[in-house]
Amino acid sequence: MAIACVALMPMATMAALLDFPGNAVLAGEKINERGSYKVPVGAWQNGELPSVKAEGEVMQQAWKITATGLTTLQILDPLKKQLTDDGFKVVFECATDACGGFDFRFETDVIPEPVMHVDLGDFRFLSAERKTDDTPEYVTLLVSRSQNAGFVQLVRVGEPTDETALVTTTTSPALISISEPPPAEQPALPLEQALKEKGHYILEDLVFQTGSSDLGVGDFASLAALADYIKAHPDRTFALVGHTDAEGSLAGNIALSKKRAASVVRRLINDYGVDKKQISAEGNGFLSPRATNMTEDGRAQNRRVEVIDTSTR
Structure with missing residues (x-):
């Protein structure tokens, strides 16, 4: 072979x-x-x-x-x-x-x-x-x-x-856009609407301690909104998925991203009373970038945690 x-x-x-x-x-x-x-x-x-x-x-x-x-x-x-x-x-x-x-x-x-x-x-x-x-x-x-x-x-x-x-x-022939120029980026949907219509939502306001997987101290509006939504839907399950930029190895970034997602899960359970049976933590490393990793701004956008509705019914 x-x-x-x-x-x-x-x-x-x-x-x-x-x-x-x-x-x-x-x-x-x-x-x-x-x-x-x-x-x-x-x-x-x-x-x-x-x-x-x-x-x-x-x-x-x-x-x-x-x-x-x-x-x-x-x-x-x-x-x-x-x-x-x-x-x-x-x-x-x-x-x-x-x-x-x-x-x-x-x-x-x-x-x-x-x-x-x-x-x-x-x-x-x-x-x-x-x-x-x-x-x-x-x-x-x-x-x-x-x-x-x-x-x-x-x-x-x-x-x-x-x-x-x-x-x-x-x-x-070269393949070109059928809609030039590209459509303007649409404003982000509110958490509840995004989860209903798209099944996922990026928790944009989260801050992690420098060089750590621990979620920073303080209140985060997105977590309060997410906790309310999860508790209002006790029949559903959700995954918190961590993402990183492309610096470092894939294995290391997957581990780091999962640890950060797990930190968010712990905060939701301990501070907001979310049922632990409804949420889980996953890590995706740098496999799903939303911006280029060639710039600092792009790498910052790629370092994120998002919530995904994993319910099938």
């Missing part, structure tokens, strides 16, 4: 399936010449992600399309059409909440940030199958975006491809 990894590189010559737009670059690639991959075939529900175990050559690519204001549907549609024109049948397709949101994303194997970026509030997924002489071939597409770029993860599982027949290219 051989595994080859390439990150942050220009167009490669490995065989693949699709013609990407001219302003796309292959940001990362991983190939397992003989392996297996769980292909999602349904939405996350009841604690499980329906999947099919596919075996063969596993090729995983991350593509970055440099353009502002792209929509995930705009990115996915031409790739989907190429697959169906090539004889693939769509097995499953979904968008964000219909996929299962946070749980779907983290039960799906994704090339890590910053090579492949996934916005937990805006992504689309598609899995497709094609059979040749009863031998199945699977392709999955995970599409998301940032303010300045679109991102696509392509996974192909099947027998080794014929490089003379199937070559990934970037000869299609």
Whole structure:
């Protein structure tokens, strides 16, 4: 078995399936010449992600399309059409909440940030199958975006491809925004409205002690509002999820982010009387940035704790 990894590189010559737009670059690639991959075939529900175990050559690519204001549907549609024109049948397709949101994303194997970026509030997924002489071939597409770029993860599982027949290219016209200039950023929703409509809310006013995972001393308006909301909905559950900037290792940042989320959970229980059965702490490290990590302002925005409504009914 051989595994080859390439990150942050220009167009490669490995065989693949699709013609990407001219302003796309292959940001990362991983190939397992003989392996297996769980292909999602349904939405996350009841604690499980329906999947099919596919075996063969596993090729995983991350593509970055440099353009502002792209929509995930705009990115996915031409790739989907190429697959169906090539004889693939769509097995499953979904968008964000219909996929299962946070749980779907983290039960799906994704090339890590910053090579492949996934916005937990805006992504689309598609899995497709094609059979040749009863031998199945699977392709999955995970599409998301940032303010300045679109991102696509392509996974192909099947027998080794014929490089003379199937070559990934970037000869299609460049993909540009269908809404230039990008729409102005909308004002943040109040906590109650955000949790009802979007299922998550960033606790913007929290302050942690310097170099520590402990929540700072004092009252925080967002915690009081969150505690009231949780106690008003005793049938629901919530996760406090910590996030960090990209400085340091992923493992260290995940540990730090979970500790900070746990500090918020303790404050909600001890100071606000929230039922501990309704809340949990999770850490996501730097895997879901909301701004660039190249500036101090961006890194500050990425250091945050948000609450996610994890109820399914």
